[in-house]
Amino acid sequence: MKRQYLDEIRKLLGRYVITDAEIDDIIADYDRMYEDGLARGMNDATVIDFLGKPEKIVRELGDSYSRKPGRGAKNGKIIALTPFIAVIVYFFLGFGLGAWHPGWLVFFLIPVTAIVLGNEERNLMSTLTALSPFAAVGTFFVLGEVFGAWHPGWLVFLLIPIVGALSDRKWKGYVFAALLVLSAGIYLYFGYTQDAWALGALAFVIPLVFGAAVGAVDTFVEWKTLGSLPRTERNFKIAMILVVFGAVALYVALGIAFLWWGYAWLVFLAIPMFAILAKAGSKGRIVALSPFIATILFFLLGFIFQAWAYAWIVFLLIPMTAIIKNA
């Protein structure tokens, strides 16, 4: 918990023109103050309440420093242009090549460009973590459409927890990621050589047991510190676990029962949507939800009504929502 707290302060300080030595000094000061709080019998949550949230601290400290310039207006222009580029490419793919689906994947250019060009911390792992859902969905569709491998193509969604675990840069994360890869390998081996997919699926117990045992799953669940978190935060974490496991269970159930491997992945959107509903402020909530709502509508219109040629219009919901909310 302390490490996360200090890392967050360090990350946020990276947005300012401030030397590494100064950052180290500030982090060392907070490290000492945190220890002082623990030594007085406070728990982690109380210490953090006492010292202040990283965003607020850095906002105060930032008064003495200037902000690093962003990557300039050029990147902003590119980000602003991508929706138009995506629409043009989409029409070309649709009208020219008849590839409305999966041509719609070009709309991923919009968030991907924003993530790559808008990452102020220039942190490779945070960029990769943010990109991993898009990479997973893109790869999933290539595997599904081109090779007909919806199953076991869904395994690419493991990319998301794998990248998340690696971004922790701790041995537990590395082992957890390696075990996920290993269990996927075992699953594929049993599936393809013995046609025993269900038996192979038992391999996923290995990373789950490891994760529960040593806390590697704390990429999104801090088991060890759950008890010391404030009640609302603890409830949020527990609800997140239920949503994640619920989404996985529902996806597998819909896939097995109705062979909806190609549609049912939409249930995974419930995970970020739930986090947004729980965490985002009332003003930003609908704006943050709009890409997910647009994707769901687009996909349903495309698959159910075969309206790929027109369904793209729902993506206009994203800028429209932002404009209305910010007007």
Next chain:
Amino acid sequence: MNSQFKKGIIEMCVMAVVSRKDMYGFAVIEEIAKEIDVNENTIYPILRRLTAAGYFDTYMEPTGVGAPRKYYRITALGKEKTQEYADEWSKFLAGVFKLLGGNPA
């Protein structure tokens, strides 16, 4: 209360607290939070700013357990500034009480 105004008052309190005795960061926050409803996250940045301005200097003191603590000590310049703040504050309060009625004590 206007946040800038409150920040100015807290800055003055930080200087007053450290001018009485050398203190480490956590203790300064504790001391001030005990008396005033304050956003704790503002105090460390103030300590840092005052140190950079030359009103405080710092030294490390071993604790016996764990890492040594950084203590803040007021400098001659800091003492002057504290006195200046105290005078300004007294004048200000006197004016306020004259307008509102009442007694600053």
